[in-house]
Amino acid sequence: MDLIHEGKVKRVLQDPDSSERVIIEFTDLVTAGDGAKKEEFAGKGAVACDMSEYLFGYLEGKGIDTHYVKKLSANQILCQKVTIIPIEVVCRNIAAGSFCRRYGTEKGTRLSEPLIEFFLKDDAYHDPLITVDAIIRLELAKREDLDFMKSIALSVNYYLGELLKQRNLVLVDFKLEFGRTEKGTIVLADELSPDTFRIWDSSATSMDKDVFREDKGDLVATYLKVFEEMKKAKPQDVEPRTESIQVIVETKSGIKNPPGEVTKKALERLGFADVKDVRMGKVFTIALKKPITSEILNQLAIMNVKLLSNPISENHKVRIE
C-alpha cells in the first residue's frame, strides 16, 4: 500500500481497492509540545482507532458528515479521500492548555459560551493561532467555509458534550480537522480520540493526553476508561441540536428599490441628513431539524432560487449564525 502522508501519530495509506478512499493507520506513538516529547505506548493506536470509529459513527447518526467509512483492523479505518483544509478548528468550553498560557487565564475557568479558535496547521511555525481575515487573505479557506466549520464544531461540541455529561465527564476542549471531498463538500476528518480532546472527570482530573503531557499516570488505561464510559452513555437520549440559518434577500443593485427610497425620505424628514441611500430587503430565519450539512447548504441554494428570492431582480446570501 502506498503511503500518502506520514503524520506524527498516524499514517495515511492509499486504499488499494479504490482511488477515492484512504486507510488511516493509528500508531502507538504519542507526542506533545509539537513533537518535543514523544513516546510509544502499546495499545494506544488501537484504542484511538476504536474511539474514532465509535464517535464518527455517533456523529454520522446525528447528521454530521464525516470522512469515516468503516473499520478495517485493530488500528486501521477506511475513510473517504479528502484534501485536508490546513486549519485546525478548536472549540473550548473551559480554559486549559495554550489558552491559559496565552491570556494568563486560570486553568478550569468556564467560558460563558463555547469559543471557536482557528490554528494554522503548519509544524514549521508551531501551528499558530490565526485570525479569520488572515485565513481569507491567505486563501486557505473562504469565509463561508469557516462559518460552516464553526457550525459543525459547535454541533460536535454539543453532541460529544451531552454524551460525556451522561457519564459525569466534562468536555473541556477539542480540536477538529476538516477535509474537502472530490465533490467539493466539507466533511469532518482526522481522528476523534483523547489525543485531540481534553476530558475531565467530575473532580477535574484529566482523562486525556494531558496524562502524558504532565506525566500523571497510565495513558492507555486512561483512554480505555474514557472509552468504556462513552460506550455506557445512550446516544439516543441526546436530543437533536436545532440550528438556525438566515437567508438575506436584497434587490440587485441597479434595480430601483421604492420601499428603500420612501424610507430614506422619511429619515430625511426626521433630520438624518447624512443618509445617502437606503435599500430594503428581507431576512428569513430558518430553523433546521438537524445540524447544518453540505447537503442542507445545497438544498438552501435550490430553495433560494425556487422560492425565497426571484433571481431576476434579487440576490441572496446565506448566513450561518
Added chain:
Amino acid sequence: MTIAVLRFPGTNNENDVLRALSLIDGADPVLVPSRKGLAGLEEADAIVIPGGFSYGDYLRAGAVASVETITEGVRNLAEDGKPIIGICNGFQILTEMGLLPGVLLPNKSARFICKWIYLKVCDNTTMFTEGMEGRVIRVPIAHAEGNYYCSDDERESLKDELRIPFKYCNEAGDLDDAFNPNGSIDNIAGIINQKGNVLGMMPHPDRAYRPILGSSDGLAILENFVRAIK
C-alpha cells in the same frame, strides 16, 4: 368550452371574471379552487388567473401561489397551446412560475395605485387583441407591484417578437413616461409568451366589461380569449 377560473387563498377578483365571461357566448366559466390540484383542471380548455392577493402577497406577489400543485396543470395547458390569461395578481403568478419572462416589482411610488388608465394596443395581431389593433382602450389598474422589469435580453426579445400587446399611454395614445403609472420598463402593461397563447396583464379587463362600470373596453379582450378556445 370550459374555462377554469382559478382561486388561490387570497384571490378576490374571481367573481368579476366569472360575471364578465358569463356574458360571452360559448363560454362556460367554472370556479376552480387551487386546492383541487391537477384534478381541478382535467376538463379545462382555457384558464383565467384572476387578481387579488394570493397568500396575502407574502414573500413576493404571486410567489407562493406559483409553487402550488395546480400550477403544473397550468403549465401543461400552456404547453398544449390553450389560451391562458393572468390578470394583475394572475400576471404576477405567471411570471413567478416562469411562464412569462420578467418580474413585477413594487411600484415606483411605493404606493398602491387604483385608477383608470389608458392602454395602447399593439399594431400587430395577437390571439387576445384581434380587431383592436392600434386602438387606445380605457381600463382600471389596482396594484402595488405592477412595475414590470426584465433583463435587457428579454426586453429585446419581447420587442423583436412583437410580444407586448399593451402599453400605458394617455387618451391620445402617446407612450410618454408621464403616462407610466408604476415605473414599468417601456410602459409595459401586458406581455404574451412566445407561443402567443399566454397573456399576462396588470390592468383589469374584468372590471371594464359594461358601460355602467365606466368602460366596456375590456370585454373585447375576453371575447378574443373565448374565441381562441378550440
